[in-house]
Amino acid sequence: MNFAIIGLGKIGIMHAAMVRNVPGARLAALVDRVPQLGAHVQSMMGTPAPFFTSIAEALRHVPLRGAFVCTPQFAHRAVAEECLEAGLDVFVEKPLAHCLEDAEALLAARRQCPQAVASVGFMKAHEGHYEEVGRLLQAKALGDVQRFEASCYLSQVFAPKKGWIYDRSRSGGGMVINSTCHLLHSLLRWFGPVRAVTAMCHSIHSAEVEDMAAIELEFANLSGRVATSWSEPGYNVETSTVRIDGSTGTLEVNDRALRLELQQPAAGYEAGVHVLPRAAFDRAAFNLSPGYGGEGYYREDEDFVSACRERRPSRVDWDEGLAVQRLIDAIYRSQGQRIELTEESQS
Amino acid sequence: MIGDFPRCVLGTTRIDSTNQASLGSFLDAAGQGTLLTDGGSLVWEALRIGDRLRRWQVWAMVPNVAGYVREATDFGMFGAGWRRLRRMNPLSCGRLFLQGLLNVRGVLRRDFPTLLRLLLELEMANFRRARPPVVFLHPQITDLLLAMDHGQALQQTLTQIRKGFGAEPGLATNNLGTLLPRLYAWGIDVPCVLTSLHPQSYGMRPSRQACEDCLRHFEGRIVATLETPLNASVAAYWRSQEVSSSVYDVAEPNLTQWHDWQTGSCPKEAQQSRGKSAEQEVLTMGAG
Numbered sequence: 001m002n003f004a005i006i007g008l009g010k011i012g013i014m015h016a017a018m019v020r021n022v023p024g025a026r027l028a029a030l031v032d033r034v035p036q037l038g039a040h041v042q043s044m045m046g047t048p049a050p051f052f053t054s055i056a057e058a059l060r061h062v063p064l065r066g067a068f069v070c071t072p073q074f075a076h077r078a079v080a081e082e083c084l085e086a087g088l089d090v091f092v093e094k095p096l097a098h099c100l101e102d103a104e105a106l107l108a109a110r111r112q113c114p115q116a117v118a119s120v121g122f123m124k125a126h127e128g129h130y131e132e133v134g135r136l137l138q139a140k141a142l143g144d145v146q147r148f149e150a151s152c153y154l155s156q157v158f159a160p161k162k163g164w165i166y167d168r169s170r171s172g173g174g175m176v177i178n179s180t181c182h183l184l185h186s187l188l189r190w191f192g193p194v195r196a197v198t199a200m201c202h203s204i205h206s207a208e209v210e211d212m213a214a215i216e217l218e219f220a221n222l223s224g225r226v227a228t229s230w231s232e233p234g235y236n237v238e239t240s241t242v243r244i245d246g247s248t249g250t251l252e253v254n255d256r257a258l259r260l261e262l263q264q265p266a267a268g269y270e271a272g273v274h275v276l277p278r279a280a281f282d283r284a285a286f287n288l289s290p291g292y293g294g295e296g297y298y299r300e301d302e303d304f305v306s307a308c309r310e311r312r313p314s315r316v317d318w319d320e321g322l323a324v325q326r327l328i329d330a331i332y333r334s335q336g337q338r339i340e341l342t343e344e345s346q347s
Numbered sequence: 348m349i350g351d352f353p354r355c356v357l358g359t360t361r362i363d364s365t366n367q368a369s370l371g372s373f374l375d376a377a378g379q380g381t382l383l384t385d386g387g388s389l390v391w392e393a394l395r396i397g398d399r400l401r402r403w404q405v406w407a408m409v410p411n412v413a414g415y416v417r418e419a420t421d422f423g424m425f426g427a428g429w430r431r432l433r434r435m436n437p438l439s440c441g442r443l444f445l446q447g448l449l450n451v452r453g454v455l456r457r458d459f460p461t462l463l464r465l466l467l468e469l470e471m472a473n474f475r476r477a478r479p480p481v482v483f484l485h486p487q488i489t490d491l492l493l494a495m496d497h498g499q500a501l502q503q504t505l506t507q508i509r510k511g512f513g514a515e516p517g518l519a520t521n522n523l524g525t526l527l528p529r530l531y532a533w534g535i536d537v538p539c540v541l542t543s544l545h546p547q548s549y550g551m552r553p554s555r556q557a558c559e560d561c562l563r564h565f566e567g568r569i570v571a572t573l574e575t576p577l578n579a580s581v582a583a584y585w586r587s588q589e590v591s592s593s594v595y596d597v598a599e600p601n602l603t604q605w606h607d608w609q610t611g612s613c614p615k616e617a618q619q620s621r622g623k624s625a626e627q628e629v630l631t632m633g634a635g
Contacts, residue, residue: 017494021525040457046496234363236413256574277575279549287521287552288490291413294521 001308002028002064004088006055006079007071008037011093014288015068016041016049018301021286025305029058031067055082064088066117066308068301073177074170077102081109089117089308091301095181095328096120096321098172103325110318117307119314120321122185123296124240126303128281129258130186133242133251137190141266142246148224150187150242152180153232157205166206174209175230176201177328183226183240185316185324191219193343194327199334204231215331237291352481352539352568353381355608356406358596359390366599367393373600374399380605383594385411385485386473394477405477408519408541409470410463412487439472460500463488464507471512482508483517483541490522498533505537517541517570521550524557527565539568541594546584549574562588570594577604582611 003025005016012032019027030051032038038051052058055067066089069079076097083090097103110118124130137145154175157166164170165178176184188194196218201210212229241254249262258281260274279290285302287294300316307314330339357380362370371393374382379402384390386407394400446468447454453461471482484504492501501518508516517539520526530537543550544558550572551558562569568591573581577595585593595608 013491017491020496021494036457040459043457043459044491044495044497044500046498046500234365236363277549279543279545279574280547282549285553286490286494286525288494289487290521290550 001066001305002026002062003305004029004031004055004058004062004064004067006031006067006069006083007075007093008032008034008041009070009072012068012070013041013044014297015070015091015093015301016045017288018286018298019068019305020045022298022302022305024309025301028062028064031055031058055079055086059086066090066304068304069093072164072170073098073172074164077106080106084109084113084116084118087113087116089119089304091119091121091304091314092318092321093121094123094185094321094324095172095177096318096325098170098177100325100329103322107318107322115311117304117311117314118318119300119304119307120316120318121300122182122316122320122324123293123300124182124186125189125296125316126299127278127293127296128283129253129276129278132258132281133186133244133253134190136251136260136267137244139267141249141260141262141269142244142251143248145191145222145244145246147222148187148191148242148244150183150224150226150240152183152226152228152238152240153235154179154230154238155233155235156230157211158231158233159205160207161205166209168208171209173328173332174201174203174206174211175228176210176213176215176331179230179238180213180226180228181324181328183228183242184327185320186242187217187224187226188320188323188327191222193323194219194330194341195343196338196340197327197330197334198336198338199331200336201332210332213331352570352592353404354592354610355380355605356570356592356594357382357403357600357605358572358594359384359387360596361598362387362389363598364389369599371396371399373602373605374403376602377600377605379403381406383408383483383596385409385414386470387411387414391473400477405474405479406481406483407471407474407477407479407514408483408485409474410466410485410488411470412485436472439475443468443472460497460503463500463504467504467507468511474512479512479514481517481539482512482514483519483539484508486519486521486541489518489520489526493520493522493526493529496529498529498535501530502533502535505535515539522552524551524553524561527561531564537567539570539591540565541570541572543573544569544571544585544588544590545573545575546580559588568592572596577608577611579611 003019005012016027019025027049030038030041030049033053042048042051067083069076069092071079073095076092080090080092194217199213199215201213204211211231215226239255243252248264252259256278258276262269262271264271282295284295284298286298303315330341367389381404383406450461505516508514515538518537519541523542548555571585571590571593
């Protein structure tokens with residue numbers, strides 16, 4: 001099956017490398033508006049994939065099954081809609097869009113093409129140790145889950161910066177929409193729809209976007225806090241930590257390990273403390289960067305390719321992308337006020 | 348080609364500003380040895396004190412991808428290169444300038460093999476005084492070229508390390524079982540490979556079996572890395588796989604562990620045939 005990579009920045013290069021190694025997939029087209037970027041990415045390849053400056057041009061020359069949309073998020077809607085109209089299956093990098101309006105429009109477009117596979121790149125959903133947390137929660141290994149504490153930190157912004165990421169009209173926001181969205185997606189997957197949000201976002205260095213946020217999330221039967229910042233020293237790599245407390249156990253997961261403390265045997269674990277390295281759950285056959293989410297990149301691409309072949313929904317569909325977008329929108333609107341979200345708006 | 352590898356090499360990927368002082372104390376207490384670094388400033392600052400650089404042999408892992416990507420995110424690819432250029436001494440700057448002139452077309456076209464060659468020159472300028480006898484290509488670059496099926500660029504890099512820097516070239520990888528067959532297919536000989544080896548298959552991609560099958564035919568030296576603590580079963584497994592050296596890489600190195608790694612992790616006294624299964628590690632886990 002032939003696939004195209006649209007948008008040849010860092011993430012586009014990462015997906016190009018993955019697609020070349022996922023069984024059953026063929027990297028058949030590179031697409032970007034900048035020809036020099038195309039030549040640069042082609043020069044990374046032993047046998048370069050053909051380069052095109054538009055999707056239409058690529059479609060004229062190569063029969064494509066699907067496309068990976070790796071452009072900045074402000075361009076996701078236009079590019080993804082064009083792909084859907086061309087009958088392609090579409091993988092969109094996270095977040096689904098830079099604003100709720102575009103994300104909702106994408107879902108509407110997707111409803112016009114129900115046969116299309118539509119995936120969004122929340123890669124933590126494909127990381128083995130996060131999957132294990134989901135399995136443990138589903139098996140009620142911790143008993144009744146009562147509370148969680150989560151954080152996502154990165155050392156990236158310590159002075160005003162330039163570029164589309166720091167321009168709210170193009171990125172949609174700062175740390176929350178660009179990085180914390182992965183963690184928010186995992187929380188939605190584990191705990192279900194959010195009932196209410198109370199959040200405070202702060203700009204320390206950036207003029208237009210938030211550098212940090214303190215978020216309180218209320219789910220059906222539990223609540224918890226998320227602290228996040230990209231202006232925190234000591235985090236060269238984006239680092240997420242989640243602690244979940246239940247009536248019969250506690251769980252802590254970060255980017256290196258899963259720590260489980262059980263009062264009684266559950267879900268295949270004996271009672272006691274278990275500290276398991278992340279590597280114990282890594283199922284990626286190829287990993288370009290274990291420290292930078294390489295497992296998730298490979299497995300999300302593998303899932304998308306499999307879904308295209310088997311004509312089934314991908315594991316992380318655009319519906320989930322829209323749910324995250326609605327949550328992010330509420331976080332930005334909150335400004336310290338409690339905002340209630342209906343379940344229908346997240347399903 | 349250098350002689351025997353040290354049994355254990357001190358890794359520095361987990362050293363940050365909070366434990367820089369403990370690195371210095373460790374270097375003094377351990378006396379001498381070999382240290383593997385990507386050339387981060389914290390490690391150089393520790394090595395410059397006293398006669399540490401004379402007592403510690405330095406192996407290089409280049410390019411420092413994480414640092415470069417961070418700077419490229421902030422300042423663009425050329426901006427990141429310019430910032431690194433400004434940190435170089437005039438002699439290295441001149442050498443790099445000459446290389447740039449000779450490759451000006453490739454630079455202007457942003458040809459990746461050309462940029463990689465210049466980036467390695469840029470990074471290795473930091474290492475000139477330490478004269479590393481072994482230089483590994485960073486796993487993110489090895490594996491990127493592997494993923495992109497670019498054997499020619501890999502070969503060019505190995506030649507640059509051997510001839511340009513006078514060091515034994517190595518490839519660090521997180522995809523051993525994919526890399527070695529591809530190297531055979533490309534006809535590329537690599538003297539040493541740095542990779543994860545673990546009896547529970549941690550970090551062994553695409554599978555432990557595939558990696559072991561490849562290692563049976565590999566004639567170079569294996570330097571093993573580990574994400575988990577060293578224990579008897581890992582040591583036995585490394586012996587079974589004829590590991591030459593291992594990387595002890597923790598945030599705060601201590602002498603007791605260092606000695607354990609030197610006596611337990613490397614296999615000269617107990618060579619076993621390849622492929623023999625090691626004793627199974629007892630894990631505390633019930634699943635996964």
